[in-house]
Amino acid sequence: MVRTRGTTRGTTRARGTRGTATRAVLGSGDADEDDAAATRAKNQGRLLLVLVAMAYGSLSVSLKLVFESAGAPTAGVLGGVRGLMTILCFAPMLMAKDSKGGEGFETGAGFWRSAAELAFWNLGNQGLCNVALLFTDATRVSFFTQASIAFTPFIASLGGDKVKSMTWLGCALAFCGVAVLGMDGGAAAELGGNFNLGDLLSLAGAASYSMYVYRIGQFAKQGFSGQGLQVWKSVFLAAMYGGWMLYDVFAFTSGVPGAAVPWAGWQNLKIWVLLAFTAIVPGCLADLGQAKGQETVSASESSVLLAGEPLFAAVFGAVTLGEFLGPMGYVGGALIVFGGLVAGDVFASKKSLTK
Template sequence: MRIRTWQADLALLAVTAVWGATFPLVKNATDLAEGGVPTYWFLAVRFLMAAALLGALFRRRLIGRPAATWRAGALLGAFVFAGYAFQTFGLAYTTSAKAAFITGLSVVIVPVLSVVWLRRPPSPGAWLGVGTALAGLALLSLNDDLLPTRGDLLVLMGALGFGLHVAGVSRFAGRHDPTALAVIQLGTAGVMAGALHLWERGTVGPGVEGVLWWGPPAHVAAATVICGLLATAAAFLLQNLLQPYTTATHTALIFAAEPVWGAIFAYLLAGETLEPRGYVGAALIVAGMLLAELPIGRRNQPKPLEAAEQK
């Protein structure tokens, strides 16, 4: 079947809408006061579910992989876990809309990491994007005392984890099978979350039912399935299938819509809104994301990073 560019773009835009919807869903699912579940439990089920599905579909890709692939996947999985753990804990202390835009800063964090880790000097447009996004972050997160909130700082740490993950994918994906790498990192993130959930419950082995128990409220079950199957496993498959049919510029523009979708769903599902200053800051963050990703001042446009599994 021949896929046209507009069809691929539309499907990828739907993927970003699913990613945006996860912010209020996760915030509600992990709110213990509203009948939610512990953060580590939610993350463990989400990632183990996605890893099990992709592992079953691509089990042949895992057989015989060298130790280097497993090490790289484990490192990327640690970055994925850190990103989601900080983001999810931060959602308890900030709004879904603000968290969505702050998470988008991972795009502009990558150029800075590229200098330190990948030894790649960013383009002038990338540096301009970093400055623009930081100005937006200040407007979005600083309160009247010019101090960031606890939740905003935690989500920002999550954005750093996602930035490390994207930079790591750029470093390792060309050397290893990307599908095997994705399954390994998702499994690693799930195991880390499950282990911390057990530790948090003060158990060593007999309390494994604390991780595998499946009797949450309906809203938690729905959020887990949407995040595990749609926002992680299915999103990864769709991006890998469809991204070759579009361009890097289109992909950058489409993925910049994720925090916008996050704000829309935060309003529709939770009635959250931003202050006028916050909307200006959010607009600057999106502008910074576009400046960092679009080929401004680049002689050779790099290939798009395959990082859908972090969403």
């Protein structure tokens, strides 16, 4: 009986030990599955941001085709029309009950302030760059606006975020790539000259875009829906562009010196098609994709991945406008891609990733 009781207790202890071991193994498996799921989500976010960069790369080429068309609209009218088209794209989401994200997301007054703030930074980026084209060439604008990849880590660090050394290195490599890419072609002869107003406006637009990228990540951490913010940001942005458009019309009808015809070629079907494309792909789909991607990817890394935009723009420009990169352009593009891979810890060891 003693052996029986002892055996029972020993068996119980053994079963308990095996049960504990089993739970430990199961717990370890759950943790591994969670880590794998998080890694997959982050990699999907990175891929999504690359596609967003591709969509944004098509924007500059499409707008260039618009401005080269006969009777092209002014920058304000172009922005206003695109804004209205973008709202039409978001209309089903705007009318939905959960347009602000629904259950589980913050939907109070802070949501409206956040959406309006994103619209402000977005307008600062695109609006300043559009005006910059009046004072300098497109290559220089493209070069200076991509300085946002260098601004974002500084903004993130000032905001209290920890920026990894590999991210800093990736940002530096991508910035060098943008510089080399900018020196390709017509801009090469101008880089040694003084800064003009267009250059300064482009840099201001780059800083505004960095704030836009950074604040998207911050709002996601605060519990706001990235998709909801992008949907309602488009409404605020359309209103801001609408004010700009009304000013252009008022300036022309009032005889303000230097005011251009708002849209002489409004019957040109080609312009309408191009504007619709820019509203749907780089306007609506890219905005939603960026918000979704940044839910799992840091602001600094996002900026590096999005820095591939000029490379895609060069490819689209070669196909549609007959523009081709020189040797410096391909070197710069390779540096941008490599910088994105470095910032994404692609070359980091598994041991360092688990620390």
